[in-house]
Amino acid sequence: MDLFISKYFNKIDKKGRVSLPSSFRNVLPKANRNEIILYKSIKSRSIEGCGVGRLKEIAKRINNLDFFSEDYDDFSTSIFSEIVTTSIDKEGRFLIPEELKLYAGIKTEAAFFGQGHFFQIWETKQGLKNTEDSRRRLLKEKKSLRIMLTQQK
Template sequence: MFLGEYEHTIDDKGRLAIPARFRDALNEGVVITRGFDKCLMGFPRSVWEELARQVSSLPIGSEETRQLQRMLFSGAADMTLDRQGRILIPQNLREFAELGDQAIIAGLNRHFEIWAPRRWQNVLSAMDANASLFAQKLAELRF
């Protein structure tokens, strides 16, 4: 399970340290791909394989399906953590997410996101502005 928010440095080679709490879940490997809202998404390989099966089963005749498949699969990078618990984020993905030398890693239960700090601050502001809508969603779940 991926929980929490962490700020880490990206070195000159594009390596990013994964939070220690996340590493055990990524022992089998990690897939990083383009995310929504100009972030990157990271998945344990088993979760990625489940997602890939589901997305691949969607009707290819649908333009939305093809766009989703392009977004997820064409930019995906399959990797393993190095001995220091880092991943090498490919240049094209760093450019997509506008990552510089800092990144925010946000846990989202079954996967995590990697954000440029400025963009993450915008996300937090939007979440604050929509707090009452989120409360309604929880109420719908009877929570």
């Protein structure tokens, strides 16, 4: 399976280490299996993460913008300076930078939510609440989606 799926709740130890769920590790390309990128979610108080491969893709796109435009700087600043890369140790653990933990309100436990091509890290309670809210919105307001999700192939 090459998608980030399901949810996991892992402890953050004294040194600040958390295990990246094993199934998430397996999604990373064998080449860069010991590195991921993290950044603040735009839409919620959570951290988003994925393999480094996507970063190179983004770099390429930004590089194609007009170098002397304001847009270039805005993209470049908002993305490159906000993204952090962290390495994963032999046991599959990594460090969440302090700033990102603050942003997401994470202290002693990290809740990992698979999102397909990327994943989110939440403070456990907020993450669970977000899941409920999402689901409620889906069921109440988006009948068409419900159809997509329940329809047989």
